[in-house]
Amino acid sequence: MALLSLWEANPKAITELSIEQLVATAGDGRLRDNSECSRELREYLSQSHSDQLACYAEYCLSSSFNKSGLVLQDLINEMGCRLDFRVTNGRYQGTAAEIGFDRLWRSPEGNDLIVEVKTTDVYRVALDTIANYRARLEERGT
Secondary structure (H helix, E strand, O other): OHHHHHHHHOHHHHHOOOHHHHHHHOOOOOOOOOOHHHHHHHHHHHHOOHHHHHHHHHHHHHOOOOOHHHHHHHHHHHHHHHOOOEEEEOOOOOOOOOOOOOEEEEOOOOOEEEEOOOOOOOOOOOHHHHHHHHHHHHHHOO
């Protein structure tokens, strides 16, 4: 819990770190599904100012670093929470047994968005893939 402890002890010092440095201080510093690093980072982001989130997102888009795409997913999803969507965390990376969507956003009216976040436009996400995610989520009752 280094990141959250540091945040509580000295919030000003933490806001001066880059998002890459913040991830390194969260948990074991290795961002992956169901990790302490992920949990701490998401908790920190939920307490951060919106202007800070925007700076972190810009850093992810302009600076290549390990797991920048995963960090951007968490940033975008925190923004979704602030827009009053109920955000269900998906996986950072899909597996054969698990649906690989980034996140599911549900509006207050009950409409769903499947969110896919990319740090580059080199890769295209086929709409068939998104439709398949939605069908599998419906089968699962999500």
